Amino acid sequence: MARRQRQAWKALATVALLAAGCADPSGPGEEPEPPAPYDWKLPAGFPTPRVPEDNPMSEAKVQLGRRLFYDKRLSLNGTQSCGSCHEQARAFTDGRVHAVGSTGQAHRRNGQGLANVAYATSLTWANSALTTLESQALVPLFGREPVELGFADQQEVLLERLRADTDLAARFAEAFPGEASPVSLATLTRALAAFERSLLSGTSAYDRYLYGKEVDALSPAAKRGLQLFLSERLECDHCHSGFNFQDATVHAQTPEPVLPYHNTGLYNEDGQGAYPAGDTGLLEITGRPEDMGRFRAPSLRNVAVTAPYMHDGSVATLSDVLDHYAAGGRARAANGGQASPLQSPFVRGFELTPDEKADVIAFLESLTDTAFLTDPRFADPAPAP
Amino acid sequence: MRSLLRSRLLLPLALVGALGCGEDEPETLTVDLPVVARVGGEAFACGRTYTNVGTTGTTYEPMDFRVYVHDVRLVTRDGKEVPVALTEDGTWQHSGVVLLDFANKDGLCTQGTEGMNASIRGTVPDDDYTGLRFTLGVPEDLNHGDPTTLGAPLGDMGLHWSWQSGFIFTRIEGRTQGLAQHVLHLGSTSCAPPPEGQTQGTAGCANNNRPEFHLDGFDVTKNRVVMDLGTLFAGSNLDVNAPNTAAGCMSSPTDADCGPFFERMGLAFGAQAANPAAQTFIRAE
Numbered sequence: 001m002a003r004r005q006r007q008a009w010k011a012l013a014t015v016a017l018l019a020a021g022c023a024d025p026s027g028p029g030e031e032p033e034p035p036a037p038y039d040w041k042l043p044a045g046f047p048t049p050r051v052p053e054d055n056p057m058s059e060a061k062v063q064l065g066r067r068l069f070y071d072k073r074l075s076l077n078g079t080q081s082c083g084s085c086h087e088q089a090r091a092f093t094d095g096r097v098h099a100v101g102s103t104g105q106a107h108r109r110n111g112q113g114l115a116n117v118a119y120a121t122s123l124t125w126a127n128s129a130l131t132t133l134e135s136q137a138l139v140p141l142f143g144r145e146p147v148e149l150g151f152a153d154q155q156e157v158l159l160e161r162l163r164a165d166t167d168l169a170a171r172f173a174e175a176f177p178g179e180a181s182p183v184s185l186a187t188l189t190r191a192l193a194a195f196e197r198s199l200l201s202g203t204s205a206y207d208r209y210l211y212g213k214e215v216d217a218l219s220p221a222a223k224r225g226l227q228l229f230l231s232e233r234l235e236c237d238h239c240h241s242g243f244n245f246q247d248a249t250v251h252a253q254t255p256e257p258v259l260p261y262h263n264t265g266l267y268n269e270d271g272q273g274a275y276p277a278g279d280t281g282l283l284e285i286t287g288r289p290e291d292m293g294r295f296r297a298p299s300l301r302n303v304a305v306t307a308p309y310m311h312d313g314s315v316a317t318l319s320d321v322l323d324h325y326a327a328g329g330r331a332r333a334a335n336g337g338q339a340s341p342l343q344s345p346f347v348r349g350f351e352l353t354p355d356e357k358a359d360v361i362a363f364l365e366s367l368t369d370t371a372f373l374t375d376p377r378f379a380d381p382a383p384a385p
Numbered sequence: 386m387r388s389l390l391r392s393r394l395l396l397p398l399a400l401v402g403a404l405g406c407g408e409d410e411p412e413t414l415t416v417d418l419p420v421v422a423r424v425g426g427e428a429f430a431c432g433r434t435y436t437n438v439g440t441t442g443t444t445y446e447p448m449d450f451r452v453y454v455h456d457v458r459l460v461t462r463d464g465k466e467v468p469v470a471l472t473e474d475g476t477w478q479h480s481g482v483v484l485l486d487f488a489n490k491d492g493l494c495t496q497g498t499e500g501m502n503a504s505i506r507g508t509v510p511d512d513d514y515t516g517l518r519f520t521l522g523v524p525e526d527l528n529h530g531d532p533t534t535l536g537a538p539l540g541d542m543g544l545h546w547s548w549q550s551g552f553i554f555t556r557i558e559g560r561t562q563g564l565a566q567h568v569l570h571l572g573s574t575s576c577a578p579p580p581e582g583q584t585q586g587t588a589g590c591a592n593n594n595r596p597e598f599h600l601d602g603f604d605v606t607k608n609r610v611v612m613d614l615g616t617l618f619a620g621s622n623l624d625v626n627a628p629n630t631a632a633g634c635m636s637s638p639t640d641a642d643c644g645p646f647f648e649r650m651g652l653a654f655g656a657q658a659a660n661p662a663a664q665t666f667i668r669a670e
Contacts, residue, residue, distance in 0.1 A: 135585065
């Protein structure tokens, strides 16, 4: 809107200058055309994502970001792309307990899915300071603990490599018109973020049932599982809430985004709630003792294809996840049945019959969006060799 | 030419002006304050090996040494602080921030740049100055901005903690007898999420970790600033590392290796209160 008004003003000013007999110094036609509005193709019932003001969506930017996402030149040794750890068929996870970087170094954490990441208020498992995909992209590119893509201290190598590809450089210039230096760290991270924002998953059986009014899209078991999921007995939806099954959710109309983190009682090493020293959660960032063991609740969209689970990949199956919550936290058994003083009050345990457990799993499986997992718009655009 | 610039500042520009016009304009001094790096009594240089460092008297082979400073002030004889207007050079000085870089690509210093920067350049109104003050680090209003658009010297991702969304104020790394890489990264920690209505930055950090240095009696015509790793490391065992912590000190409030460094920077750490008088890292000479 603001842009339109400025354009209109500029047009008027140009007319005035011409009328006065002066040439517009910038010349007509040099003002870049505003990009066409981006078509989100929003799934039914989905709100418009929030987008940073300095990185508006455009089709050219999304397409550039898609190329870059699958480009192995984005790792220093040319062995990995973003897509190496974020596979579309697994809802952009990697199936590993711990992600492995381009040099073979194992990450201490489990790779996260990217479905609907446009709606996440915070990124990565436990970092309240990382709230935009643009800034998050710097972590895999330049991180040293652990090494992911491996460009620590090598940012010029990265940029020179991309600039040397004239076709790619032209796509940068197209996606970022008016940039004096189209291939830069700023445009690289903005293009990657734009592509990630385009990864919308909202056509699962559950969506067809809820928003498409297809009453038979959910099996009777999945319908029973949905009721259990929402029940006070299980308390699942306190953390996995809303259309994206994630409480850390934001969209264009959100007045005040929230940044919730939860301790689910996976560990309690000292009876006081301590998590293993190598990965203590949000505490590392905030320094607040009460943030020990707190991690972000992930979206449950496509959860059936994103195993293993939890921040450290320490839970293998959905059945094991339900066992963990039914026990009121896995660590309770090792502490004489006592809950960690730091764990979420919603992780208090429940009883579930085998049939009920199967129903909840049927519901979680109904969140698998096969169209999303195979959509060519999200696939590697490189032509087959 | 280099030695002339280095050797002394103080080209009273207005002297020239006074010959022609503008007699009422305040005289402006150009200052070029040398900053030198040492390890104890020896000059710091990549490729060298220093002995008898830290509590174990270990060897130290540099891998990096870079420091951001800002809020540079001179102090007049009557005690008034006067900001130094830093010269924008598009490389080392920008928006009131200087990056001091003592590492080239010799020896184990394989990261960072060939280029080095060992002085602070700017202008001040002419006066009788007897002190120098500055703050180490990147100021709060720039620290949590977008490093991809801030411009040099704030665009080097090697000096940025992406995960902490702030800059590394000092990056000091080396190899010792006990550790293949000893790292000292100082930066703000325990930072809150972005303030309401913003998607970037922080509502504030509990540990800003920006030590301030007061070099009283600093003679701008004769003295230079000395940053001494020998005294900075004097209370630390550089051969071992506290379990489950970064190799050295990356400013984590729970990393026991940080205590002695923070003390010698004059910074608070855990129960240890800030004590600027206890800092031994930076002195005038």
